[in-house]
Amino acid sequence: MIQFNAYKMLQTADGELPLDVSLTVEKGQFIAIYGNSGAGKTTILRILAGLTEAENVYIKVGNEVWDDSQKKYHLSVQKRSIGFVFQDFALFPNLTVRENLEFALPKNDVTEIVSELIDLMELQSLQNSKPHQLSGGQKQRVALARAIVRKPELLLLDEPLSALDDEMRFKLQDYILKIHQKYQLTTLMITHSIAEIFKLSDKVVVLDKGKIIKEGTPDTVFAAQKISSKFQLTGEIISIIKSDIVYIVQVSSGNSIIKVVATEDEIKDFKIGQKVLVASKAFNPIIQILS
Amino acid sequence: MNILNGNISQVQSHEGLSLVRVQSKDVAFSAIVLDTPETSDYLKTGNEVRIIFKETEVMISKDLNPNISIQNKLLCRIESIENGAILSQINLMHDQQAIKSIITRNACEQLDLKENDTVLALIKTNEVSLSAHD
Numbered sequence: 001m002i003q004f005n006a007y008k009m010l011q012t013a014d015g016e017l018p019l020d021v022s023l024t025v026e027k028g029q030f031i032a033i034y035g036n037s038g039a040g041k042t043t044i045l046r047i048l049a050g051l052t053e054a055e056n057v058y059i060k061v062g063n064e065v066w067d068d069s070q071k072k073y074h075l076s077v078q079k080r081s082i083g084f085v086f087q088d089f090a091l092f093p094n095l096t097v098r099e100n101l102e103f104a105l106p107k108n109d110v111t112e113i114v115s116e117l118i119d120l121m122e123l124q125s126l127q128n129s130k131p132h133q134l135s136g137g138q139k140q141r142v143a144l145a146r147a148i149v150r151k152p153e154l155l156l157l158d159e160p161l162s163a164l165d166d167e168m169r170f171k172l173q174d175y176i177l178k179i180h181q182k183y184q185l186t187t188l189m190i191t192h193s194i195a196e197i198f199k200l201s202d203k204v205v206v207l208d209k210g211k212i213i214k215e216g217t218p219d220t221v222f223a224a225q226k227i228s229s230k231f232q233l234t235g236e237i238i239s240i241i242k243s244d245i246v247y248i249v250q251v252s253s254g255n256s257i258i259k260v261v262a263t264e265d266e267i268k269d270f271k272i273g274q275k276v277l278v279a280s281k282a283f284n285p286i287i288q289i290l291s
Numbered sequence: 292m293n294i295l296n297g298n299i300s301q302v303q304s305h306e307g308l309s310l311v312r313v314q315s316k317d318v319a320f321s322a323i324v325l326d327t328p329e330t331s332d333y334l335k336t337g338n339e340v341r342i343i344f345k346e347t348e349v350m351i352s353k354d355l356n357p358n359i360s361i362q363n364k365l366l367c368r369i370e371s372i373e374n375g376a377i378l379s380q381i382n383l384m385h386d387q388q389a390i391k392s393i394i395t396r397n398a399c400e401q402l403d404l405k406e407n408d409t410v411l412a413l414i415k416t417n418e419v420s421l422s423a424h425d
Contacts, residue, residue, distance in 0.1 A: 227343065228324040228331075228421040245375035246393065263346055263380070263391065266292065282325050283417040 001026055002061050002154070002186060006047050008054035010210060012038050019043055019054075019210040025188070025203075027062070030180055032197040032218070033190045035207035041190045044207075045156045048188070049084055050077040061153055083147030083185075085140070085160040091131040097142050098127040104149040117145040120182065121175055137168035141175060148179055155180065157189040161196070173199055194222060194234050194275055195254045222277065230282035233258070237274045240267050251278055293349065293390050295320070295342040302334050309334060311421060313342055316386060321362045322419035333423030341422040348418040349392035351381060352411040353402050363414040365390065369406050372399065379404075383412055 002025040010017045019040040025031055033041045046052035048059065050066065053074075059066040066075045091100050101114045118127050121141050131139060140160055147155060157176070161169045177200055180187050191197060197204050198218045206214040206221060214221050222234050235253030240262075247267045249260045260278055262270070270276075297315030304310075304327040311334065313320045320342050328334045352359075355366065367383035367390060379399035381392040390412055404410065 228322075228326055230325050244378050245373055245380050246378060261345075261347060263292075263393070279420065281417060281420060283323075 003058065004044075004048060005056070005058045006044070006054045007056035008043065008047065008052075010040060010043060014038075017210050021207070021210070021212055023205065023212065023215075025186060027186055028184055029186055029203060030177075030201045031186075031188045032201035032204040033188060033207060034192070034194075034197060034204055039207040040210045041207055042158055045084075045158055045188060045190065048154065049082050049156055050075060050080050081150070081153040083150065083152040083155045085143045085147045085155075085157050087159045087162050091139060091142055091146070093131050096128050096130055097123055097134075100131070100142060101146050101149050104146045106150065113149055113151070117149065120178065121145045135168075137164050137172060140164065140172060144172075144175060144179065148183055148185065151183055153186060155185045155187040157187065159190050159192070162192065169193075169196075176200065194218075194236075197222075198234070222275075227277075227279050229279035231280040231285050233278050235276060235278065237270055237272055237276055239272065240270055251276060253278070293342075293344050293346060295388060295390075297340060297342050299334065299336050299338045299340060302328055302336065304328065304334075310416070313340055313421070315342060316388070318363075318365055318385070320419060321416045322421050323416045324421060331423075333421070338423070343420040343422055344414050344418050346380065346391040346393040348414055349383075349390065349394075350413040351392055351394060351398075351402065351404065352413055353404075353408070355409065355411050357411065357413075359413070361413040362416045363419065365412045365414075367410055367412050369404060369408045369410060371406060372404060374399070381410075383410070385412065 004023040006019065006021055008019045010019050021044060033044065035041055043052060047054050047057060057067045057069045065073060066080055092103060095103060098114065101117060102111060118124055123141060123145065126134065126138060161172050164172065173196060201218060203215065204218050204221050205212055233253045235251040237249060238252045239250040241248045247262050249262045249270060251258050251260060258278065295315045297313040297320060299311060300314045301312040302309055307325060307327060309324050309327050311322045311324060313322065326334055333340060365385045367385045370382040370384050373380045374396055377396055378393055379396045381394065381404060383390045383392060392412060
């Protein structure tokens with residue numbers, strides 16, 4: 001189990017903002033952190049990693065205390081069992097893929113895990129390539145593999161897939177899930193994609209202006225309106241088009257785009273890019289067998 | 292969306308389906324949902340819920356006492372009508388409660404609907420969603 005309590009005054013474009021977060025994570029859980037930019041998401045991961053100091057902080061991972069500001073105790077980054085992947089993770093440009101992974105190993109450690117990860121992440125054909133020869137998705141695959149070479153307790157992912165196109169994103173999500181399960185990691189991932197949260201996480205934490213405003217399973221957090229309708233999906237509004245006296249609202253959800261009729265009053269509150277819940281009664285949809 | 296507030300007055304469940312009666316002022320609404328009191332906390336007599344149904348699911352009858360299977364009937368006055376090329380939006384008032392209906396313009400013309408007409412708004416039981424108050 002991970003206990004995390006932190007208080008830190010953040011300097012933002014809008015002035016000072018107190019980050020005040022208390023979080024408990026069970027071992028093996030996959031936690032998504034969701035919220036507007038500037039809410040403090042990255043700072044939480046950095047405090048966990050020991051890269052950023054906080055005024056008040058207490059972190060306990062399993063039986064080991066990583067931070068206790070009251071006792072002025074701070075475990076250095078190098079001693080924390082973490083793997084970290086950012087949006088644009090820098091690989092060592094002069095080392096091959098395999099060497100990049102080996103470099104992350106503790107000295108004198110066996111290289112078995114490197115071969116295992118190369119197999120698991122399907123990097124066999126790329127293992128002797130240099131980073132500049134790789135695509136964005138391939139680089140992130142290597143970065144992910146490198147982050148878990150030391151089999152960390154904690155995997156911290158800061159929007160690792162946001163620079164990738166959808167197809168690559170879906171693939172990488174599968175890899176992340178695979179390593180999370182195989183190495184029984186506890187994973188915290190910052191993401192803006194609700195579809196990603198539903199696919200990967202057991203629990204989602206919604207952060208706003210430095211505070212946790214909601215947490216729970218993706219179902220309870222994003223379907224918080226608790227409507228009885230059984231035909232539900234969450235997505236993003238991608239267009240609103242007037243059609244006679246009504247409006248056609250297009251919503252993108254996962255790989256599909258659906259259309260919903262809305263009235264003029266309703267669309268006043270809608271905007272492009274807004275996250276929405278689409279619901280219909282279970283009595284309406286028709287099921288057809290695909291041949 | 293049409294949204295009305297009410298309180299659950301009765302829940303009748305069988306094999307995962309529940310027929311829920313919700314009292315909203317003088318109207319007893321009925322809704323059929325795929326929840327039961329065992330699976331959903333909100334299905335309790337007395338609980339406050341919101342009754343939700345789409346404008347396009349509201350039928351209009353000029354016959355004020357039709358012999359019809361539809362369970363939810365609200366006596367309304369037509370406040371205004373907005374005509375499109377294909378659709379018409381009928382803005383209705385039941386007591387103090389505004390309800391909207393979207394029907395085809397053809398239907399609107401066939402019924403010769405006009406402002407201040409008294410009509411019956413009809414909503415099928417399986418078109419009514421319930422949402423628990425938080």
